[in-house]
Amino acid sequence: MSALLAASDFVRPPIDWHAAAPELTLLAFGALLTMMDIGWLERGRKASSVLASLALLATMVPIITLAADGNDRTMFGGAFVVDNYSLIMKAMFVLAGYVVVLLSTNYIAEGDYWENEYYGLLLSSILGMVLMASARDLITIFVALELLSIPAYMLATWRKRDLKSNEAGMKYYLMGVFASAVMLYGMSLLYGSSGSTLLADINVALSAAGDPSSVVVLGIIFVTVGFAFKVSAFPFHTWAPDTYEGAPTPVTAFLSVASKAAGFVALMNIVFVGLLGRDDVVEPLMWVLAAASMTVGNLIALRQTNIVRMLAYSGVAQAGYMLAPLAVYGDVPETALGAVVTYLVIYAAMNLGAFAVIMAVARKTRSAEISDYRGLFHYAPGLTVAMTIFLFSLAGIPPLGGWFAKFRVVEALIDANNASGVVLGIFVAVNSVIALYYYARIGLAMWGEEAPDGDLSKVDVPVSLVAAIGITAIVTIAFGLGLVVGDFTDVSLVAASGG
Amino acid sequence: MLLNQFLLLAAALFCIGVYGVLVRKNGMLVLMSVELILNAVNINLVAFGALTDDVGGEVFALFTIAVAAAEVGIGLAIVLLMYRNRRSIDLSEADLMKG
Numbered sequence: 001m002s003a004l005l006a007a008s009d010f011v012r013p014p015i016d017w018h019a020a021a022p023e024l025t026l027l028a029f030g031a032l033l034t035m036m037d038i039g040w041l042e043r044g045r046k047a048s049s050v051l052a053s054l055a056l057l058a059t060m061v062p063i064i065t066l067a068a069d070g071n072d073r074t075m076f077g078g079a080f081v082v083d084n085y086s087l088i089m090k091a092m093f094v095l096a097g098y099v100v101v102l103l104s105t106n107y108i109a110e111g112d113y114w115e116n117e118y119y120g121l122l123l124s125s126i127l128g129m130v131l132m133a134s135a136r137d138l139i140t141i142f143v144a145l146e147l148l149s150i151p152a153y154m155l156a157t158w159r160k161r162d163l164k165s166n167e168a169g170m171k172y173y174l175m176g177v178f179a180s181a182v183m184l185y186g187m188s189l190l191y192g193s194s195g196s197t198l199l200a201d202i203n204v205a206l207s208a209a210g211d212p213s214s215v216v217v218l219g220i221i222f223v224t225v226g227f228a229f230k231v232s233a234f235p236f237h238t239w240a241p242d243t244y245e246g247a248p249t250p251v252t253a254f255l256s257v258a259s260k261a262a263g264f265v266a267l268m269n270i271v272f273v274g275l276l277g278r279d280d281v282v283e284p285l286m287w288v289l290a291a292a293s294m295t296v297g298n299l300i301a302l303r304q305t306n307i308v309r310m311l312a313y314s315g316v317a318q319a320g321y322m323l324a325p326l327a328v329y330g331d332v333p334e335t336a337l338g339a340v341v342t343y344l345v346i347y348a349a350m351n352l353g354a355f356a357v358i359m360a361v362a363r364k365t366r367s368a369e370i371s372d373y374r375g376l377f378h379y380a381p382g383l384t385v386a387m388t389i390f391l392f393s394l395a396g397i398p399p400l401g402g403w404f405a406k407f408r409v410v411e412a413l414i415d416a417n418n419a420s421g422v423v424l425g426i427f428v429a430v431n432s433v434i435a436l437y438y439y440a441r442i443g444l445a446m447w448g449e450e451a452p453d454g455d456l457s458k459v460d461v462p463v464s465l466v467a468a469i470g471i472t473a474i475v476t477i478a479f480g481l482g483l484v485v486g487d488f489t490d491v492s493l494v495a496a497s498g499g
Numbered sequence: 500m501l502l503n504q505f506l507l508l509a510a511a512l513f514c515i516g517v518y519g520v521l522v523r524k525n526g527m528l529v530l531m532s533v534e535l536i537l538n539a540v541n542i543n544l545v546a547f548g549a550l551t552d553d554v555g556g557e558v559f560a561l562f563t564i565a566v567a568a569a570e571v572g573i574g575l576a577i578v579l580l581m582y583r584n585r586r587s588i589d590l591s592e593a594d595l596m597k598g
Contacts, residue, residue: 139559146566153573157580166581167593173577174529174590177570178520181536183511184563188540192547197555242596 020075021062022090022130029055030123037116045115049105050095056098056126063091078138078198088341089133089265096258096348098125102468104250113158113248121151122254125206127222129262136273138187138197141266142180145230148262149176152255156247172255175229175239183226189219190274199274207277220281223270224289230263231319232312234293241312249362250289252308253355256315257348264322264344271326272337279330285419286328294320294431302438307358308368310438311351314394317435318347324409324424328470335415340407346393346401346479353472354390356465357383364459373442375451380459384446386469393438393476396432401479406432505546512539526578526588530571537567 017024033051036044066073066087073082100122108118128148135141153176157169191197193216194205206216225236232240244252275282297316304310322343325336358368360383365372377384393400406428413425512535519532541560548556581589 114544139555139562143566146570149503150569153577157577160580161584163584164595166577166584167595169577170526170581170590170593173574174520174526174533177530177533177574178536180535180570181516181540184540185543188509188543188547188559191556191559192543192550195547195551195553245596289528369503450571 005179013076016073016075016118016239018062018066018079019075019134020067021066022094023127023134025059025062026055026127026130029058033116033123034120037120048108048116048119049101052123053098053101055123056101059094059130060091062207063087063094067091067307076137078200079140080134081136082134085337085341088135088345090130091263092261092345093126093129093258096261096352097122097129097254099352099356099468099471100250100254100258102464102471103253103352103359105246105464106462107359108252108354109166110157111248118155118158125149125151125155125254125283126258129258129265132257132265132269134260135266135269136199138191138199138202140185141269142184145180145183145262145266148207149230152176152251155251156243156255158248158251162246164246165248166246168243171239172243172247172483175236179226179229179236182222186219186222186224187224189215190223193219195312199270200249202274203276206275212278212281216278217281220275220278221285224267224282224285227263227267227270228289231260231267231322232316233289233318233319233323234296237293237313237316241309241315244312244315245306245308249308249355249359249368253352253359256355257351258312260315260319261344261348264340267326268337268340271355272331272333276330276333283327283330283420286323286329287424290320290323290327291424291427292320293317293323294427298431298434298438301405302434304438305370306368307370307373307442310370310442311354311358312469314435314438315351317431318351318394320431321406321409322347324428325412327424328413328421330469331416331418331421332412335412339405339412342408342479343405345403346476349364349472349475349479350390350393350402352399353386353469353476354394356468356472357390358388360459360461360465360469363461370442370445372452374445374449378451379456383459383461383469385430386473387446389473389476391439391442393480395436396437397475399477399480404479437454502546502550505542509539509542509546512536512542524589524591526581526590529590530574530578533574534567534571537563 030049033048036051066082074080104118108115125148128144132141132144132148135144153169153173156172157165159165190202193213194202196202196205229236244256247255271282294317297313297320301310301313301317304313322340325339329336361373361376364367389400393402396402396406410425410428413421516532516535516539519535520529523529523532540592541563544556544560567593
């Protein structure tokens with residue numbers, strides 16, 4: 001308790017307002033959005049989605065000025081860091097959020113689903129993700145994780161009177177809360193064995209000892225299990241297909257991209273800063289998770305008949321590819337980090353794009369069954385071409401983005417120059433072939449078969465969906481052609497310590 | 500310092516909580532089991548904080564309590580919603596989607 005008494009002569013730590021500007025901008029707009037509903041009631045509803053997209057575009061401004069400035073900034077004794085890596089991830093979260101707002105605009109308005117609250121919660125979830133990119137401290141990571149998860153539980157349950165949506169939210173909530181409780185228990189053990197919540201200090205304390213104590217091993221396992229739920233890695237993926245199917249489709253897109261990426265960002269912060277010296281414990285854990293996720297995810301995806309469930313299982317497999325570089329991070333930290341970041345950004349673009357097309361097609365067919373995609377080319381050639389790009393990119397066919405992402409992963413695995421890396425690389429290669437089968441099956445149905453009942457009426461695609469498909473398709477192709485590589489090859493994490 | 504006793508208590512609570520989450524089918528009881536795990540975490544954090552005389556542990560515990568309260572609020576709302584729509588909070592009946 002003496003420490004608490006000593007803390008009474010408290011002095012506010014210096015605050016770098018520029019570094020915190022992205023979070024503060026998002027917070028201010030989120031508050032404005034909520035107050036608009038209080039002040040204007042029904043009249044403000046229509047403007048909600050416009051204000052939400054403005055908020056996200058405005059948040060990009062400080063991110064760009066921070067990137068132009070180029071200095072690494074640290075605050076609060078190293079608990080909050082702005083560096084190259086965190087800016088890339090922040091920009092990705094904000095842009096992914098922008099695409100999700102584009103996807104939501106018509107869906108939420110036409111379904112008459114509490115528009116204002118929807119966008120308010122979406123913005124707070126994105127705020128948690130943006131904060132997560134800068135978090136270098138166990139408490140900050142925990143608060144950011146809950147800030148992004150709690151609104152997401154509500155969004156998954158958004159269609160209140162729909163039993164499937166209830167069930168989706170219930171499963172997501174219980175799994176999420178259980179995972180964060182287990183993760184917290186792991187964090188308490190890590191805190192106990194290092195005496196600090198700062199990741200940089202934890203690294204120093206844990207690396208100093210020779211063999212890891214059982215408390216440290218247990219702590220690392222629990223923390224990893226907690227995040228494995230978040231990124232839906234096998235065997236902690238069971239919530240994902242049900243939640244994806246039952247939740248409103250824009251929310252599914254948001255969960256499968258932004259929420260998964262946030263889990264990865266948290267995992268990378270902890271692994272690359274806090275556990276850099278304990279690769280002897282973390283690497284085997286990641287190896288097993290990665291190999292199991294990609295194999296099981298792909299095998300179950302093969303026999304899905306609903307395209308959303310198929311994408312959920314393909315998401316499990318993709319999480320496996322993204323975990324793979326973490327299995328060799330001790331040997332090649334820079335390459336491994338670059339590979340995961342590249343994969344996350346490209347995955348966000350191609351998966352959001354696939355969901356945008358699913359939503360557009362569902363406007364006509366009112367279903368997400370793969371059999372309803374037969375003959376799509378005959379009445380919606382534009383959507384067919386876009387869907388083919390996204391699916392083949394997910395499968396990893398050159399010259400699309402997904403190919404480049406897989407290339408970076410395998411490159412990191414081979415660079416590690418040891419047997420476990422090479423074996424995992426073979427796993428990635430074999431799984432890519434399996435995955436091609438179920439992605440190509442949809443392609444074949446769209447291009448080669450006849451439309452059911454010969455119904456060739458056009459699909460009415462609103463402007464916002466066209467914009468979403470356009471943005472994601474351009475990003476997917478640009479990465480594949482190597483037009484945007486630059487910073488992604490030399491990201492590094494600043495391990496700031498307050499001393 | 501009686502650190503071991505605190506850690507053993509926390510470990511016991513953690514195990515009871517995990518057992519409850521995995522075995523119980525009643526939505527409310529699962530929520531209460533999660534709370535047990537969170538309280539195990541708090542005991543751990545405060546015990547470690549007192550041992551090292553570091554204020555971080557207590558602060559972490561306060562954050563955990565506050566966030567857990569928010570989380571349970573959402574959980575109760577979802578359980579209530581489920582009760583309204585199907586007059587039951589038995590989780591094994593929530594099986595519209597499978598596979």
